[in-house]
Amino acid sequence: MSAAHTDVPSVLSHELPPSVPAAELAACPASDAFRRVGDKWSMLVVIILGSRSHRYNELHRSIEGISQRMLTRTLRALETDGLVGRRVHPTVPPSVEYSLTPLGHSLLVPLSALADWGIRHEGEIQAARHRSVGSEAAQVVEAS
Amino acid sequence: MSAAHTDVPSVLSHELPPSVPAAELAACPASDAFRRVGDKWSMLVVIILGSRSHRYNELHRSIEGISQRMLTRTLRALETDGLVGRRVHPTVPPSVEYSLTPLGHSLLVPLSALADWGIRHEGEIQAARHRSVGSEAAQVVEAS
């Protein structure tokens, strides 16, 4: 298990750089980044739009479990932040196409890294959760 | 930054079929990863603990805005998932030290990438938000 960061294949090919300088001060915008994408559906939409642009109902079918309300809200929020673009074709019946902006694509990169982490360590997390049910193993160090 | 969408690196490199939502399958553990760390404070705690271990009140002062309740909840959740370790020194008065587990350190890698993204694009996002107040500029394409 100690082979945690032996190789990071995708985006982070370098060794954990001194990113996030002065954590206390600089982490606030980072927290904002998480909250705008940390809701139930945002990251899913970004990832799906990462492959190609989709129409509204196309997204609705792809996600399969999202309500119209939340899909619209999510898209509007991503649009407000400049991550997703919206193009309305004045046909009849109307058709609306959503796609990632360049900014959205740049987000896709660290997003994929985090998604990758979740997939690779899914088992370890569930093992830890199972291990912690019923027996809290808070390590107590001896007084010297 | 135009090298972003040349290829979606890891899990998302395959095409999304219209009928079978493979994105849902691939993104569900990823979605879990986001929800685990996507709450208001988790990633902040992980990043701060990434530099060194901290005591409870040390964290409380570093974050400055978190309530005791949320700090405790966040730490317990991270502990349950095996991302954070907790060591109790039986001194008087008591002192509790929190630190990142190896699994937590591995999470720190993609987390830093996302935090980095948030810091680098903070200005662009706020510009987009400001641009969208009052004037919705949905792009309408001409009918052919």
Add this chain to the structure above:
DNA sequence: CCGTATCCGATTTGATACTG
């Protein structure tokens, strides 16, 4: 087809007070 509006329950968060 692409939404918006309303109602409603579930979850999250904060403020405050209290304890070993």
Add this chain to the structure above:
DNA sequence: CAGTATCAAATCGGATACGG
């Protein structure tokens, strides 16, 4: 110092119905 308990508010998210 390091938490826990309780209450109230805000937000999230889904179902349904309706409109352009």
